Amino acid sequence: MNYQLRKSAGMTLIELLVVMVIVGILAAIAFPSYTNYIMRTNRAAARACLSDAAQLMERFYTTNLTYVDADGGDGGLEMGCESDAGLDQRYTFTVDNLAQRTYRLVATPIDAQADRDTQCATLTLNQTGARTPTTAGCW
Numbered sequence: 165m166n167y168q169l170r171k172s173a174g175m176t177l178i179e180l181l182v183v184m185v186i187v188g189i190l191a192a193i194a195f196p197s198y199t200n201y202i203m204r205t206n207r208a209a210a211r212a213c214l215s216d217a218a219q220l221m222e223r224f225y226t227t228n229l230t231y232v233d234a235d236g237g238d239g240g241l242e243m244g245c246e247s248d249a250g251l252d253q254r255y256t257f258t259v260d261n262l263a264q265r266t267y268r269l270v271a272t273p274i275d276a277q278a279d280r281d282t283q284c285a286t287l288t289l290n291q292t293g294a295r296t297p298t299t300a301g302c303w
Contacts, residue, residue: 203280207287210255210271211303213245214289217257217269221291231267231291235259267291 224234246252254277261268271287272278278285284302289295295303 199280203277206251206254206273206277207281207284207302209245209249209251210257210273210287213248213251213255213257214269214271214287216245217259218289218291218293221259221267221269230264231262232264234267235262261290265291 221231221234225231228234246255246257254274256272256274258270258272259267260270268288268290273281273285283299284297287296287302
């Protein structure tokens with residue numbers, strides 16, 4: 165009998181399983197890095213929004229010589245940047261400690277951002293430029 169070796173026309177089950185394992189390992193490494201990157205990007209956007217709000221507060225103060233009612237009287241400040249890229253779905257922006265010469269802007273993470281951003285969590289900025297938290301990388 166003449167046995168000739170045939171060329172394989174497809175992949176074996178073992179080859180397919182090896183490829184799936186490799187893809188799974190790569191995904192297990194890449195996904196946490198990606199979610200961490202998204203969390204840091206959202207935090208940077210919230211910092212920028214707080215800085216914009218501080219500029220609005222200072223403009224209000226130079227015109228009125230007070231910070232009172234700079235927020236419209238409701239504790240929330242309409243800055244316009246909250247809705248950029250869905251930032252209002254990741255942070256709640258408020259103003260507290262509002263008086264004639266003081267204010268504190270607060271960005272509180274919500275939903276997935278709050279779950280992921282445990283290192284920095286709530287960001288604040290006041291009239292002197294003091295920022296919290298002071299942990300490296302938060303500001």
